[in-house]
Amino acid sequence: MHLRIDDITKAWSGHTVLDGVSFQAGESDLVCLLGPSGCGKTTLLRIVAGLTPPDRGRVILGDRDITALPPRDRRMGLVFQSYSLFPDMTVAANIGYPMRLRRESPATIATRTDDLLARVGMGDLQARFPDQLSGGQQQRVALARALASNPAMLLLDEPLSALDPAIRAQLRVEIRSLQRSLGIPTLMVTHDQDEALSMADTVVCMNKGRVEQVGSPRCLYERPRTRFVAGFVGKANLLPTTLVREALPAFLERRPPGAEATFELCVRPEDLTIAADPRGEGVVEELTFLGSLAHARVAWRGRSLLVELPGRSTLARGEAVTVDASRGAWVTT
Known part of the structure; x- marks a missing residue:
């Protein structure tokens, strides 16, 4: 394991912000804190960056305990939400700045800068200043600058949150591709589930200072362990055990011990199937057309279910339907 977070606890003015947080990250993984x-x-x-000391716990990088090390000795590359570029420096000068601080040779700085400019697609803009760049271009420069000194780990703090949706989607792909090609372990903060699901090798889902679940994006989506994870990672229909016994009995064989009192069934919208049936127990209350998909709200047994349909579905609002589920996951309440 490249990074180990061991029982990290932190409080501000008597308020506990982190409460015994622990997880591990692989040597070339992109880990999202979601x-x-x-x-x-x-x-x-x-x-992890060394900018804030923990009250308790350890940060282990490789085989070194870096908990007490100052930021300059941790070899971390940081990219912030606000870019933090030097306005009076060109793109090339911004990228070369960390190497100049390390007193590397001009030839090394020039070669490394050119390589990073090419990797982030900014080779023809090296003489521009930050105020001459778009938000997406500024973030590419900030990323290249963070990588300039060959850091042991890359830290990204909501790096895409200030960008419009189209640029965000494009940069997700670019950052992930660059991270993979360099093989650099990366820790990224985001509140956007789409970013976490599309970019991460491992997702650390957090709530109120604690870790709710750690796993691959697919694991958290398909097998959420808690009600919070089920609702925060994707959309979910949460059904109590008593209702499952009556309407979806096939799931009872897979319920954990004690499921009657402490568990609910999480069924994703795409795992529900509805079909027109005058004698059906469900009624389509709302339909939202989304192009290739449509979302339906279905009243069923006193509950409102979200169902994902093909965009060409011919079901209509007010139509009676049968409801069937293909799969689900038991979660703690």
Whole structure:
């Protein structure tokens, strides 16, 4: 394991921000800290960077305990939400700045800068200043600057949140491709589930200063362990055990011990199938057309279910339907 977070705890003014957080990250993994605002993910990133000391716990990088090391000795490359570029420096000068601080030779700085400019697609803009760049271009420069000194780890704090959706989607692909090609371990903070699901090798889902679940994006989506993860990672229909016994009995064989009192069934919208049937128990209350897909709200047994349909579905609002589920996951309440 390249990074190990061991029982990290932090409180501000008597308020616990991180409460015994622990997880591990592989040598070339991109790990996303995912959770709502205030869950402690940025504080944890700052602790890894050495900008904030923990009250308790350890940060292990490789085989070294770096908990007490100052930021300059950790070899971390940081990219912030606000870019933090030097406005009076050109693109090339911004990227070369960390290498000049390390007193590397002009030839080394020039070669490394040219390589990074090419990797982030900014080779023809090296003489521009930050105010002459778009938001996406500025973030590419910030990323290249963070990589300039060959860091042991890359830390990204909500790097795409200030960009418009189209640029965000493009940069997700570019950052992931660059991270893979360099093989650099990366820790990224985000509250955007789409970013976490599309970019991460491992997702650390956090809530109220604690880790709810750690796993691959597919694992968290298909096998959420808690009600929070089921609702935060993707969309979910949560059904109590008593209702499952009556309407979806096939799932009872897979329920954990004690499921009657402490578990619910999480069924994703795409795992529900509805079909027109005058005698069906469900009624389509709302239809939202989304191009290749459509979302339906279906009233069924006193509940409102979200169902994902093909965009060409001919079902209509107010139509009676049968409801069938193909799969689901039991979660703790």
